[in-house]
Amino acid sequence: MIRAKDINELTPWQDLTPGGEIYEAGTARAFNTGTWRTNTPVFHEEACKHCMLCVPFCPDSAIPVKDGKRLDFDYMYCKGCGVCENVCPFPAITMMIGGVAR
Amino acid sequence: MSSRLSGNEAVAYAMKQINPDVMGAFPITPSTEIPEYFAAYVANGEVNTEYVAVESEHSSMSVCIAAQAAGARAVSATSSCGLALMYELLYVAASCRLPITLACVNRALSGPININHDYSDSMGARDSGWIQIYAENNQEAYDNIIMAMPIGETPSVRLPVMTCMDGFITSHAVENIELLETDAVRKFIGEYNPEHYLLKKENPLAVGPYDVSAYYMEHKVQEAEAMKAAKSRILEVAAEFEKISGRRYGLFEEYRMEDAQLALVLIGSTAGTAKAAIDKLREDGVKAGLVKIRVFRPFPGEELARALAGTKAVAVMDKSEGFSANGGPLFAETCSALYNLKERPYLINIVYGLGGRDVRTEDIEKVFGRLADIAVTGETHPAYTHMGQRSREEETV
Numbered sequence: 206m207i208r209a210k211d212i213n214e215l216t217p218w219q220d221l222t223p224g225g226e227i228y229e230a231g232t233a234r235a236f237n238t239g240t241w242r243t244n245t246p247v248f249h250e251e252a253c254k255h256c257m258l259c260v261p262f263c264p265d266s267a268i269p270v271k272d273g274k275r276l277d278f279d280y281m282y283c284k285g286c287g288v289c290e291n292v293c294p295f296p297a298i299t300m301m302i303g304g305v306a307r
Numbered sequence: 308m309s310s311r312l313s314g315n316e317a318v319a320y321a322m323k324q325i326n327p328d329v330m331g332a333f334p335i336t337p338s339t340e341i342p343e344y345f346a347a348y349v350a351n352g353e354v355n356t357e358y359v360a361v362e363s364e365h366s367s368m369s370v371c372i373a374a375q376a377a378g379a380r381a382v383s384a385t386s387s388c389g390l391a392l393m394y395e396l397l398y399v400a401a402s403c404r405l406p407i408t409l410a411c412v413n414r415a416l417s418g419p420i421n422i423n424h425d426y427s428d429s430m431g432a433r434d435s436g437w438i439q440i441y442a443e444n445n446q447e448a449y450d451n452i453i454m455a456m457p458i459g460e461t462p463s464v465r466l467p468v469m470t471c472m473d474g475f476i477t478s479h480a481v482e483n484i485e486l487l488e489t490d491a492v493r494k495f496i497g498e499y500n501p502e503h504y505l506l507k508k509e510n511p512l513a514v515g516p517y518d519v520s521a522y523y524m525e526h527k528v529q530e531a532e533a534m535k536a537a538k539s540r541i542l543e544v545a546a547e548f549e550k551i552s553g554r555r556y557g558l559f560e561e562y563r564m565e566d567a568q569l570a571l572v573l574i575g576s577t578a579g580t581a582k583a584a585i586d587k588l589r590e591d592g593v594k595a596g597l598v599k600i601r602v603f604r605p606f607p608g609e610e611l612a613r614a615l616a617g618t619k620a621v622a623v624m625d626k627s628e629g630f631s632a633n634g635g636p637l638f639a640e641t642c643s644a645l646y647n648l649k650e651r652p653y654l655i656n657i658v659y660g661l662g663g664r665d666v667r668t669e670d671i672e673k674v675f676g677r678l679a680d681i682a683v684t685g686e687t688h689p690a691y692t693h694m695g696q697r698s699r700e701e702e703t704v
Contacts, residue, residue: 218525
């Protein structure tokens with residue numbers, strides 16, 4: 206069975222699954238979708254109370270959590286939707302115009 | 308066993324013998340009777356099919372796609388505008404590689420609105436990635452639907468199959484027909500055992516994900532290769548079918564082509580009319596023949612080129628307009644199939660029979676008359692004409 210991790214943009218058509226079927230879950234982790242971003246969230250750690258509201262609201266996997274604390278954005282998955290900034294009760298997230306994190 | 312059935316009854320009966328898991332269908336003339344008869348089988352408990360009544364053909368094909376992806380065998384039936392409303396989903400079914408079976412009862416596509424036969428509906432769907440098999444009569448309509456699943460479900464193929472018959476001419480005319488025993492049909496079809504399906508709890512499956520440009524082309528090449536592989540599978544299934552039925556099928560049927568100098572290429576019920584005309588012309592010493600295309604997708608280009616290589620002049624008869632201003636779809640395919648022959652016959656295109664306009668043996672004889680002239684003079688102009696329309700000008704066929 207062909208696994209998502211074994212497929213990339215160099216894989217010949219003979220080695221892809223028929224019709225692009227995917228035979229496992231959670232394969233979004235393997236794909237860099239952050240290149241679509243036009244606006245970029247910026248994390249201000251000093252203002253963050255780690256209430257974790259932003260984490261479940263993020264539609265992808267752009268906010269990693271470790272030991273009960275959120276870490277800086279993983280821009281590989283961030284499309285710049287701004288939902289995290291919207292739900293954050295503190296001034297811990299601000300949106301910056303442009304797709305490149307600085 | 309012998310019976311007398313209309314084309315629609317024959318197809319519905321074949322579906323009953325197959326006993327598919329799911330039917331999603333919406334009524335439209337002239338295919339309405341197929342889901343109608345089938346609904347009666349469901350109501351009478353003669354099949355254990357889940358019959359899904361839907362609000363449109365867009366939905367009926369969506370039901371089939373979902374059911375087939377889930378691991379079920381799904382069937383549908385439609386005509387004309389119904390097929391057009393499925394258009395988007397036809398491509399989805401093919402690209403997801405779901406071997407759905409669809410009975411298409413050919414009817415002119417609006418507009419102007421018309422309920423009678425031509426191929427403008429299925430010819431519009433010819434590039435959707437579906438296998439297309441056309442019937443000349445009720446017997447072939449019955450046989451083709453029984454062969455559809457063993458063709459489409461083969462792992463190297465995995466493509467949906469559209470079996471087509473002529474609206475009213477075949478779908479509503481009652482003919483003597485040989486039916487197989489239900490046990491023989493079930494044995495021939497076998498169980499549907501896809502390797503991956505949504506209801507297989509052991510491993511999750513996503514069907515039809517977004518395909519970025521880094522992958523789309525590769526998946527389309529897979530589909531194109533599957534369509535190429537379908538050609539040999541169609542012949543294998545035909546050979547297996549011959550063993551249980553005694554009836555022989557190829558990619559096309561050649562009628563009196565052994566020594567033919569003048570030939571027709573056409574699809575469907577007109578073949579019967581053409582055969583009668585050819586028999587008459589043969590009595591007068593005209594070396595006339597016919598190639599009846601049965602499988603239009605995949606198109607049997609190389610095989611057709613071999614069949615026509617020895618002829619002098621060929622008329623391709625299209626029962627649908629392509630509005631290319633350069634001839635109909637069957638003409639385009641035949642031209643490209645013959646182009647690489649070192650010695651080609653002269654080729655003309657006649658568009659006829661649109662919206663149920665009748666074609667008679669005398670019309671076919673006229674076409675052969677034109678071919679006889681072309682064989683002598685080499686003059687093919689005009690190469691693309693219409694036949695059977697009222698006109699102030701004298702008809703050139």
